[in-house]
Amino acid sequence: MVKASVVVCTMGNPTHVLDCLKKQTFQDFEVIIASERGIVQAMNKALDKATGEIFIRVDDDVDIPEKWLESLLMPFEDPNVGGATGPTFVPKSRRQFRDSIRIAGNPGWFLRWLFDGGKFNPAAIYNCGSVSYDSNYQERFSPAVYRWPWEVDHLEGTNWAMRTHLIRQVGGFDSEFDGVAEWFDTDVEQKIKKLGYKLRYNPKAYLFHMLEKGEHYSERFEMFGRIENWLRFHRRHSKFHYKKVIWVLMMLGYAVKNQWRRK
Numbered sequence: 001m002v003k004a005s006v007v008v009c010t011m012g013n014p015t016h017v018l019d020c021l022k023k024q025t026f027q028d029f030e031v032i033i034a035s036e037r038g039i040v041q042a043m044n045k046a047l048d049k050a051t052g053e054i055f056i057r058v059d060d061d062v063d064i065p066e067k068w069l070e071s072l073l074m075p076f077e078d079p080n081v082g083g084a085t086g087p088t089f090v091p092k093s094r095r096q097f098r099d100s101i102r103i104a105g106n107p108g109w110f111l112r113w114l115f116d117g118g119k120f121n122p123a124a125i126y127n128c129g130s131v132s133y134d135s136n137y138q139e140r141f142s143p144a145v146y147r148w149p150w151e152v153d154h155l156e157g158t159n160w161a162m163r164t165h166l167i168r169q170v171g172g173f174d175s176e177f178d179g180v181a182e183w184f185d186t187d188v189e190q191k192i193k194k195l196g197y198k199l200r201y202n203p204k205a206y207l208f209h210m211l212e213k214g215e216h217y218s219e220r221f222e223m224f225g226r227i228e229n230w231l232r233f234h235r236r237h238s239k240f241h242y243k244k245v246i247w248v249l250m251m252l253g254y255a256v257k258n259q260w261r262r263k
Contacts (some may be wrong), residue, residue: 004029004050004073005164009042010060020064024075029056039181041171050164052190057176058162062088063208069203072161074219075149082197083162083189085123085155086205089138101211104133115183115241123152123201125186128243129234135159141203151189154186166192176232179225190237193250225253 006021006029007176008014021031032049034042055075068086075084085195087247095101103111112118113244114128123133124132135156155161167173170191177184189199227248234244 001077002028002053002073003051003163004028004054004069005032005046005050006030006056006058006069007034007043007046007050008058008060009034009039009158011037012060014060017058017060017062017064018064021069022066022071023066025067026070029069036044038176038178040173040184041178043185044175045186047164047167047172049249053164054097054161055167057158059209061212062158063210065206068205068207071202071250072159073203074205076161078200080198081200082166082192082195083155083160083199084149084202085127085152085159085161085242086202086207087135087138087154088159089123089140089206090136090209090211094209095136097211101133101136105137105179114246115150122203123154123199125153125238126240126243127258128163128188128240128247129241131186136209138206141237146203149200152201155191155199155245157185158209159205160185161193162188164195166195166197169195177178177229179222179229180227183224183229187233187236190233223251223258227251227255238251 008017008031008035017234018031030052032046034046036042043057047070051117054073056072067185074087075081090101095105107115107118115130117124120134121132122134126132167188173184174187177187193199208239
């Protein structure tokens with residue numbers, strides 16, 4: 001296997017993640033602490049420092065099994081693979097801290113239709129422009145799913161690995177994605193896919209995202225900035241689909257509702 005650079009994104013205390021990394025079965029990696037305010041700036045600074053062939057991102061609020069890193073790096077044995085990811089399971093007691101995950105837990109018929117029929121499809125990007133939330137629900141993974149990796153549309157944000165030289169080749173992470181900066185990493189993935197590389201999902205490369213409300217929770221309600229990032233990504237990388245119009249109208253409605261709620 002190749003050497004890796006594991007970037008821990010934190011503005012708090014990463015002690016638990018660092019302890020998990022010390023117990024990994026694969027140990028040829030360096031750790032880079034990314035603590036600058038602004039995720040895009042922090043990731044670009046980490047990219048400048050990285051000496052590993054594979055650039056990996058995790059947050060500081062994850063619990064990592066011992067074989068996680070070994071499993072996450074396995075798909076890179078194929079030279080045509082540019083990026084790899086795996087499940088980011090969220091315990092049931094913590095799903096309440098993200099409206100999107102809570103609602104996707106038991107979607108009604110309309111959301112199932114909007115999500116292309118509601119079939120199990122981790123790391124998908126639906127026609128409506130939303131990502132799939134299947135990776136957050138451990139109970140949706142049957143034993144048969146763990147047998148082999150498969151190709152996916154994008155990488156999970158806190159279980160994220162790509163070839164370092166390819167990230168640099170496409171110019172790093174784009175600072176036009178600001179605020180919560182959703183889609184900034186997916187933007188890089190799509191640029192690399194356009195070079196002819198694949199993204200693989202290894203279900204054995206799972207970790208547990210221990211979501212909390214936290215001091216930055218309110219930033220997630222800055223929906224107008226998040227909508228701008230969504231539009232920026234899809235203008236660059238997606239084809240038009242009428243479901244995207246429905247989805248953006250739903251996001252605008254959610255933004256207005258929460259703007260009023262916070263007054």
